[in-house]
Amino acid sequence: MNFNTILGKKDFLEYLRGKKASFVLSCSVTNTAQIEGISQAGIPGKMYLTPTLDAEFLAIKEVRSLDNIATTTKGIPTPALITRAVHELKPFSSLEFLNLGLEVLPKFEHFKIYDFNIIASENIKTGANIDAMDVFQKGVEFGQNYKSSNEYTILAETIPAGTTTAMATALALGYDCKEFFSSSFKTNPKTIKDEVLNTALENIKPHMDIFERLSYVSDNMIVFNAGFILGLQATKHKLILAGGTQMAAVLLTVNSILKTMGGEIDSSKLALCTTKWLFEDENSDIKALLELLDFKINAYSSQFDFLTSKSKVLKLYDKGEAKEGVGAGAALIYASINGVKKEDIVNKVEELLGE
């Protein structure tokens, strides 16, 4: 099992081969997820629980805040299964959680949950109502003071409807990228999503600065992590952004802030890692999105798939359902640079699924 280089050189990942990794999961809720049919990542009516359940399952292989693990409406299990499988086969050396506006705290002991006094953001159709400057500053501070005993950190996300807020963010910041975005649906729900986006973007006025725009249409995961990335520039720590188009939106936000404020970034300490499914997705273009950046970025996709699995629900991943989330792509790439066999991951995911 190996990885593909989307952009940049493979040297970054080759350098990290065999090194220990910290894993940090950004957990956030946007009430945009309450819009019927906007997201597949959770239980209808209980989308706000998805990040809580993902955090629980990843940490303790148990969902304590609900009876069953979050599945999509078509019964596709959360990509947290994949990340957990990797964590069992080749454990990350630490698992930590960022509370970027959870409705329900994960029910576990010992694991660190960083709290920033951030509340769930509102539906972007009527305005997310994020204090974007404040959330961004909190991210910067967290990055500046970030301590880890490892050389790199995998930064992942779980936020239902996050692809919608990501797309709204990039569009509100003026990027010409409407066609480059994915959702976790196989058939991008153009009608619902387009309607949400159009309504949300109507709130954006030409005179607004970056942070005002983010306040209306973004989410706390994007705004905080844009700050985190910039704050971390004060250190030598290396960061893997674990995700697809949502992490691309984080980078586009960083890019806009740098352009406005005239700052610079050493992006050689940074990379984006995603799944094969997201990279090969016909309804989005991660490479094109990253090429909108004014700085160079290393980006990679995993080579893992469920081709050899007998599980019908897992094979839906290969058909383009779910695609990415909870750092699945980066976890698979981490597995590949740490000698884990593909078959062992397939077997472990099946075992976790109870198949």
Place this chain on the structure above:
Amino acid sequence: MNFNTILGKKDFLEYLRGKKASFVLSCSVTNTAQIEGISQAGIPGKMYLTPTLDAEFLAIKEVRSLDNIATTTKGIPTPALITRAVHELKPFSSLEFLNLGLEVLPKFEHFKIYDFNIIASENIKTGANIDAMDVFQKGVEFGQNYKSSNEYTILAETIPAGTTTAMATALALGYDCKEFFSSSFKTNPKTIKDEVLNTALENIKPHMDIFERLSYVSDNMIVFNAGFILGLQATKHKLILAGGTQMAAVLLTVNSILKTMGGEIDSSKLALCTTKWLFEDENSDIKALLELLDFKINAYSSQFDFLTSKSKVLKLYDKGEAKEGVGAGAALIYASINGVKKEDIVNKVEELLGE
């Protein structure tokens, strides 16, 4: 391969998943082991060598103080084989040794052997003659000053006849637990052991305080490690007590000291880990023993067995022989939270055994 939760929540071990561990082996001799038929853990007449040989084999895969590795009278190899196998497959990041009254020092270089000027304790039938307050204080000091580059330490033991002194300790401290104790025999040698216990406990008088009682019937492993646990409370370090009923006796001793002295313990930094064989043993009840404590304790058992092994002597473990020692259970659990496969351990143990 996974672990079972005996008491508490699995969160403690899940938190430690992927983290590096220090391994510390408490090596001690009680001359109680000289009583014929009292212990199976070594060579008759040379029981005092067992901890020395276990230490050597664990550290260097060689027994330099004797021609052959310590086997029980029925030819069951020491559980040090299991711990060594795990150490080869997923090495502990350090191996250190506590000399808690060895007759013969292990013959190896570089490895740290902490010396506390403690001598082997005597046969409890006539009184162990331990300066219990002094040994306890040495443990406390060691705990208070304990330094490790890791977040947790696995504390194991090797002391032949240790289940007898453990049982005597708990009974002398007034716990109603006679039926909860195991020995390393399959058929608990009730006659010999009962006779030893009865004789030993006759020396305990109602007016005696805890330390006087320990002086008569305990062993240095128990007394020192009770101090170690309490001294370590001054730090944030996490500790896994690697063993079955003997480590339970250490905890019961801690419990009695706390009750008498009015102290408190943060037991969330502490857990006991043992083997499946000990947990499932019909002649002892580790869970019931731990439920005698006035504080809560996390306790876990490994899921490992030799079901798939072709070795007849190893299969004796599955039949309830030997069961635990030299931290075998904790080592197996450490393997399970670090991605080691069961089959790899079976194969490695067979290889070490020369089968």
